Amino acid sequence: MRAIRSYPIIGAVIAQVAAGVTVIAISAGLAGVLDAQSLFWLGLVVQSVAAALVTRLLGLPVWWVWICLCFPAALALALNAGELPAWPFGVGFVVLYLFFSNTARERVPLYLTNRLTTEALLSLVHQRGARRFIDLGSGLGGVVRALDGEGRHATGVESAPMVWLVSALLSKIQRRGEIVRQDIWSTDLSGEDIVYAFLSPEPMPQLFEKARREMKPGSLLVSNSFAVPGVEASEIWELADRRKTRLYLYEMHQAEAASAGDGAAAKAS
Structure with a gap:
């Protein structure tokens, strides 16, 4: 647990893997019940919510919960980027810069004191x-x-x-x-x-x-x-x-x- 608190990215990866296992199990059980599109959207929701819950259980800061909640949807959007305009990605980059531009230089993520x-x-x-x-x-x-x-x-x-x-x-x-x-x-x-x-x-x-x-x-x-x-x-x-x-x-x-x-x-x- 101390390693996870020191390096939150490890906890985030664990959360996504655990959520992925959950999605696979649910998809296997519903394969004959729902069509492919319904399974995709259900899997996306389960992946996001389960990853956020695991992140919370691991005791990571609240912004990591939000990152793990939004990551599956962001990944799905990126994989379908050919159908999207370019400007949302530019806006996203600017927002990330404004909030986290010091992280790489100072090697300090945004932690909030409780x-x-x-x-x-x-x-x-x-x-x-x-x-x-x-x-x-x-x-x-x-x-x-x-x-x-x-x-x-x-x-x-x-x-x-x-x-x-x-x-x-x-x-x-x-x-x-x-x-x-x-x-x-x-x-x-x-x-x-x-x-x-x-x-x-x-x-x-x-x-x-x-x-x-x-x-x-x-x-x-x-x-x-x-x-x-x-x-x-x-x-x-x-x-x-x-x-x-x-x-x-x-x-x-x-x-x-x-x-x-x-x-x-x-x-x-």
Whole structure:
């Protein structure tokens, strides 16, 4: 299950395979009852619904459920593309770019933080008396809006154009938090008390090194679900949500900050 959560595409493939087996079994049982066209449409519906249900049972994020629900129909349309105009595919490409253009470059899919995790983060900032909080890869900005206020300034960093636009508008309307369109790797972390990230296993070593270089002593790096390989977390919070979410807390110490300062001084000289 941990491998599936780390690499959701594996769960999506499993869901489609399981749904396909279901479709084959149903088609075999109804082969003499329904005509070929009726079997096709029934199979398409069963494939979509069964794949979505399996994806949900595997505990994948909700957008993966929608992907698995729509994939069979999209595949059927693609196979019959010769009968369709070209413009829907162009529109689809533009929409995918606006929402997911940062995925390939930053190796980070769109994960959304659930309500229970947001409440845990709010409890964490209260415990530590944090005044500055930043969410790297903030998605639709729900965490930022929930944590902003009460003397705290919460910032979200998002690079996907449409995701940034939606989250920035929501924050403006609610007057909660600040959403900036920026690459997470060019974001300055030196003034933050808590840095939160819900990324993927791939960028975690690089993110931790960035945090060590830039974050001040006593500040905290919090990773949702993905531990830093080879680094022991200061604390691990296990949440009672359906995903059994783990928050990995990495406290930045004086020695790390001093090392970062020495490196900066050497570079300057």
